[in-house]
Amino acid sequence: xxxxxxxxxxxxxxxxxLGKEYEIWAPVKKNGLVFFHPIKxxxxxxxxxxxxxxxxxxxxxxxxxxLFSFPKEEVEKEAETILPKSRIxxxxxxxxxxxLALLDQVFDSEDYRxxxxxxxxxxxxxxxxxCTHPQTSCFCTSMRGGPFEKNCLDLLMVELGDDKYLxxxxxxxxKDLIGKDDPFEDAQGKDRERLAKxxxxxxxxxxxxxxxxxxxxxxxxxxxxxxxxxIHQRCLGCAICTYLCSTCHCFALLDEKVNSGVQRVRSWxxxxxxxxxxxxxxxxxxxxxxxxxxxxxxxKFNYFVKNFGETACVGCGRCIQNCPVNIDIRxxxxxxxxx
Amino acid sequence: xxENEKQLREVAEKLLIDKKVDLIIGYEKGTLPLRTRPTFxxxxxxxxxxxxxxxxxxxxxxxxxxxxxxxxxxxxxCDSRSIVGLIxxxxxxxxxxxxxxxxxPGIIDKKKIEDILDGRELLEGVESDSQILLxxxxxxxxxxxxxxxxxxxxxxxxxxPVLYDTLMGKEISQPQTDEYSDxxxxxxxxxxxxxxxxxxxxxxxxxxxACRNVCPACYCPQCFVxxxxxxxxxxxxxxxxxxxxHIIRTLHxxxxxxxxxxxxxxCPMNVELRMxxxxxxxxxxxxxxxxxGTDLEELPPMATxxxxxxxxxxx
Numbered sequence: 001x002x003x004x005x006x007x008x009x010x011x012x013x014x015x016x017x018l019g020k021e022y023e024i025w026a027p028v029k030k031n032g033l034v035f036f037h038p039i040k041x042x043x044x045x046x047x048x049x050x051x052x053x054x055x056x057x058x059x060x061x062x063x064x065x066x067l068f069s070f071p072k073e074e075v076e077k078e079a080e081t082i083l084p085k086s087r088i089x090x091x092x093x094x095x096x097x098x099x100l101a102l103l104d105q106v107f108d109s110e111d112y113r114x115x116x117x118x119x120x121x122x123x124x125x126x127x128x129x130x131c132t133h134p135q136t137s138c139f140c141t142s143m144r145g146g147p148f149e150k151n152c153l154d155l156l157m158v159e160l161g162d163d164k165y166l167x168x169x170x171x172x173x174x175k176d177l178i179g180k181d182d183p184f185e186d187a188q189g190k191d192r193e194r195l196a197k198x199x200x201x202x203x204x205x206x207x208x209x210x211x212x213x214x215x216x217x218x219x220x221x222x223x224x225x226x227x228x229x230x231i232h233q234r235c236l237g238c239a240i241c242t243y244l245c246s247t248c249h250c251f252a253l254l255d256e257k258v259n260s261g262v263q264r265v266r267s268w269x270x271x272x273x274x275x276x277x278x279x280x281x282x283x284x285x286x287x288x289x290x291x292x293x294x295x296x297x298x299x300k301f302n303y304f305v306k307n308f309g310e311t312a313c314v315g316c317g318r319c320i321q322n323c324p325v326n327i328d329i330r331x332x333x334x335x336x337x338x339x
Numbered sequence: 340x341x342e343n344e345k346q347l348r349e350v351a352e353k354l355l356i357d358k359k360v361d362l363i364i365g366y367e368k369g370t371l372p373l374r375t376r377p378t379f380x381x382x383x384x385x386x387x388x389x390x391x392x393x394x395x396x397x398x399x400x401x402x403x404x405x406x407x408x409x410x411x412x413x414x415x416x417c418d419s420r421s422i423v424g425l426i427x428x429x430x431x432x433x434x435x436x437x438x439x440x441x442x443x444p445g446i447i448d449k450k451k452i453e454d455i456l457d458g459r460e461l462l463e464g465v466e467s468d469s470q471i472l473l474x475x476x477x478x479x480x481x482x483x484x485x486x487x488x489x490x491x492x493x494x495x496x497x498x499x500p501v502l503y504d505t506l507m508g509k510e511i512s513q514p515q516t517d518e519y520s521d522x523x524x525x526x527x528x529x530x531x532x533x534x535x536x537x538x539x540x541x542x543x544x545x546x547x548x549a550c551r552n553v554c555p556a557c558y559c560p561q562c563f564v565x566x567x568x569x570x571x572x573x574x575x576x577x578x579x580x581x582x583x584x585h586i587i588r589t590l591h592x593x594x595x596x597x598x599x600x601x602x603x604x605x606c607p608m609n610v611e612l613r614m615x616x617x618x619x620x621x622x623x624x625x626x627x628x629x630x631x632g633t634d635l636e637e638l639p640p641m642a643t644x645x646x647x648x649x650x651x652x653x654x
Contacts, residue, residue, distance in 0.1 A: 031543065032454055032609050048458040053607065054545070063545065064575040133476065135460045137371065234377040236401070238549035240607050256573045267574035270547075275565050324549055324605035325397060326369040326376035 003187035003195070004167045010183035011165070012042035018088060018177065022125070025059065026090040027052055036089060045091065050135050051316060055096050055246035056089055060120045061103065063243075064267040067116065067253075071261035082116055083123040088177075091129035091157070094149035095140045095316040099246035100126075101152050105308045106249055116266075125173060128153040132202050137317030139208040139330060145314050147202045160194050210333050212301075212311060218336055219302040223294070227339045231332060232293040234325045239270035241319035241327070242296065247312045250276070271295045297332060343441060343508035344391040347413065350439055350505055351386040354411045360437050361408035366395040373449065373464035373471075377402065389413070391507065392466055393484055396446045398601040400555040403431045410436050415443035417491070417599035419500035420632025421555040424595055427635060430558060440503025442511040445492030446600075447471065447484060450609060455480070490613055491600025494518045501633050522617045536614070541581045543608040550602035550612060551588060556595045563587065589615040594623045594640045597632040 006014060015024060019040070028037045029046035033053045039045060100121070107117035131138075131147035140146055150156050154174030157165045166187055169175035178184050187195075222228075242248040252269040255262050269276055272293070277286045286292050304312035313329070320328050351363045367378035367388040375394045379402075380386055391413070399412055400421040414422060419440060425431045452461060452473060459475035472481045496518060499510045525533065548564075551557045564572040564584055573580055589596075589612075598620055602612050623629055626649050627640035640648075 032450065033543070034458075046458075050458065050460055066575075133460070136462065230379075233379045233405075234402075236549060236552040236605075238552040238605070239545075239547040240549050240605075243545050243547050244607060252574060254574050256570075256575060265573075265575055273548075273565070274561075275567075320370070322607045324553060326371065326374050328370040331370060 002169075003192065004169075004178055004184040005160075005164050005187050005191055006167055006182075006184050007164050008162075014178075014182055014184075015039075015042045015090070017182065021086070022088045023085045024088050024090055025056070036092075039090075047091070050133055051093050051096070051131070051318070053318075053322075054244060055099065055316070055318065056092055057096070057099060057103065057246050057249075059087070059089065059124065060100065060117055061107070061249060061251075061268075064265055065116060066263045067266055069258070069261055069263045082119045085123075087124045088127055089124060090127045092126050092153075093131050093316070094128050094147060094151070094153070094156075095131070095138070095145055095314040096246050097126050097128050097152040098140075098145045098149055099314045099316075102247050102304075102308070102310060102312055102314070103249055104152075105310075125154045125177065126152055127155045127157065127174075127177070130156060130158040130199075130202070132159055132198060134202065134206045135317055135321070136207060137320040137328075137330075138206055139210045139315035139317065141203060141206045141315070142208070142210040142212060143311060143313055143315035147206065148199050158195055158198060160191060160198065166191055166195050208315075208317075208330060210315070210330050211337070212333075215311075215333060215336060216302050216305045218339070219298055222336065222339055223298075225339060227335070228290050228294045231335065232289045235272070235289045235293055235327060236325060237272050237274070237289050237292065238324070239268075239272050240322050240324065242270040242272055243268060244318045244322050246314055246316055246318070247300070271299065297329075297336070301333070341391065344389070346507050347391050347439065347441070348386045348389050350507070351380065351389055351411060352383045354437060355381070355383040355386065359409070360411040362406060363389070363411045363413075363439075364399050364402050364406075365389045365413040365439075366391065366397070366399075372461045373447070373452070373466075391441055393445065393447045393471075394449075394466070395443075396449075396489075396601075396604055398553070398555055398599045400425060401553060401601075403436065403555075404558055411439055412436055413439050413441060414500050414503065415441055415446075416495065416497035416500050417443075417597050418555075419502050420497060420597035421599060423502050423632040423635055424556060424597065427639065428595075433635075438500065438503040438505075440500030440506045442499045442506070442508060443492075443495075444498060444511060445484070445488040445495065446604075447487045448489040448604070450604075451487045455482070489600050489604065490521070491598050491603070494521075494598075494617070497633070502635070519617065519621050522614060522621060525614050526618060537582060537585075538578060540610050540612075541585055542578055544576070544581045544585070544610050545608055546576055546581065546584070547607065549605040549607070550585075550610075553601045553605045554588075554592065554596075555599075555601075556592045556597075557588065585610075585612065585615060589619050592616070593619045594627070594629060595631050596620060 024039050025036045026039045026045045027034050027049050028044050034046055034049040035052050035054050036056045107114040134147050150170045154171045156168045160166050250269050251266050254265050256265050278284045300312040354360045363380040365378055366375040368390055369376045373394050377397050377399055398418050400418050426433050456475050459478055461475055463474040465472040469484050470481050471484050494516050498513055596616050629640045
């Protein structure tokens with residue numbers, strides 16, 4: 001498909017038009033944190049971001065949601081309309097978009113189709129913003145991704161210098177977003193040359209490399225290794241790494257009492273919490289942080305690979321940046337291989 | 340290398356060689372610029388990994404409850420106060436730990452650095468004397484460390500460890516701080532304003548429980564938020580429940596919290612808990628004349644009764 005060019009000063013006009021049909025979510029900055037939030041005007045967007053603090057996964061798989069409620073014996077109603085208006089997530093990073101391809105395998109497969117997730121997913125368009133400032137903790141290129149990866153995107157935008165973006169349609173729906181009367185021009189040869197240059201330069205900036213080859217097989221062999229005794233020691237057992245992870249998707253189903261009755265609620269859960277595997281008998285098969293951290297690593301780099309053929313990690317580096325005790329998944333992977 | 344870092348390595352090495360301890364818990368260089376992290380050392384030759392600088396932000400006393408060996412632990416002023424608390428509350432035995440005290444001029448708040456960098460990534464940081472050089476893409480600036488101090492350190496009155504077996508370097512001077520000025524200013528605001536502040540802060544909470552898990556004083560085998568029979572606390576992050584969690588945690592650590600600031604520092608969502616914790620500390624001091632973690636003998640105010648305890652609340 002043909003690439004287009006939009007001047008930065010025209011962005012507001014375009015988004016304003018899209019805003020009539022869609023609810024637009026974009027990165028905003030508040031309290032020193034960047035996160036995705038509905039916007040009314042392009043002026044609210046914080047463009048100067050490396051990546052958002054929380055991933056946009058909660059727009060599809062919220063931290064907590066009511067699945068249905070029941071006042072007495074009978075189930076009264078399924079959840080109301082899940083998504084009242086179609087959405088655009090504007091300026092999502094390619095790593096976060098790719099994580100949705102992984103979540104799709106869990107929530108939208110032949111075996112199981114989660115209506116809550118699927119409705120949100122189908123009602124949301126993804127306008128990606130190529131990541132031209134990858135961080136030193138980013139390792140997307142080792143995880144079958146990259147700063148210009150198009151997986152799951154409808155449009156990919158690339159900042160070309162100070163005044164314009166190149167916009168590439170990835171899907172037909174994406175193409176429809178950049179209609180005839182919008183402020184777009186066809187990209188010229190020099191724009192494409194510039195794009196190739198920026199892309200090459202950016203990919204070179206992703207310095208962290210993690211070699212995944214042989215990792216899954218190695219993990220098969222070290223389940224009982226003393227390695228795990230050492231690796232978990234500094235872990236606090238909090239849920240920062242799992243809750244800020246763009247691919248972690250474990251949840252708990254609980255009934256909560258409200259004035260009108262009872263709600264069946266699905267909430268994020270974390271394998272790092274003791275209660276995650278606490279059984280009704282009181283027995284807990286994952287008795288300490290040792291087993292819990294092993295589970296996190298095994299799920300991402302072994303079980304998920306066995307189930308879906310890919311690692312449950314996109315290399316966004318959030319767990320590295322945000323861990324209060326600087327547990328670094330890149331080091332863990334390295335150490336597993338040397339084990 | 341700073342003098343007391345060298346000394347720290349020597350002392351730790353000797354403790355392991357002499358088998359006075361089985362394990363040293365200290366800090367090592369982290370994998371990100373200006374980061375350090377907790378480290379666990381059992382072999383004498385590994386003590387060269389130990390570092391001591393203004394980024395040793397974790398309160399290591401948290402780990403005492405996780406180990407069963409005889410431990411040598413690196414402790415700043417606040418950490419030593421947490422250790423005093425743990426000994427008093429029979430969580431650790433004094434004879435099982437060897438405290439390597441380090442006088443601490445204050446820890447750098449990495450969130451302040453993030454604010455200064457305004458979206459850029461910190462690529463390199465160099466600490467020298469009282470200054471720190473920050474490098475990012477198209478950015479280079481040298482700042483006074485004083486300006487980057489964490490709020491808890493700015494108001495700290497115990498820069499020197501209160502309890503130790505050996506001290507690295509000499510005790511440092513204790514500046515007179517206006518310890519409660521920000522808390523008093525906040526307390527003087529209208530209650531709706533304060534309520535709005537607490538609502539705003541806790542609305543960002545994602546309930547990762549890092550604040551609780553990092554806290555040396557939070558060692559309940561099962562936290563009330565995790566109980567399911569009965570359920571006190573919904574999984575749905577209703578703001579009211581989230582507020583209750585933070586308030587109950589504050590009350591539960593009243594007279595025990597040493598204001599090390601670890602809970603605020605670990606929060607990924609920048610939820611500031613200082614106004615709750617510091618105010619409670621102030622109240623305990625004013626009501627009971629008690630300061631947590633400064634004395635091994637004095638009975639904790641919440642675990643004792645004195646005939647002259649204030650009881651104005653009884654109408």
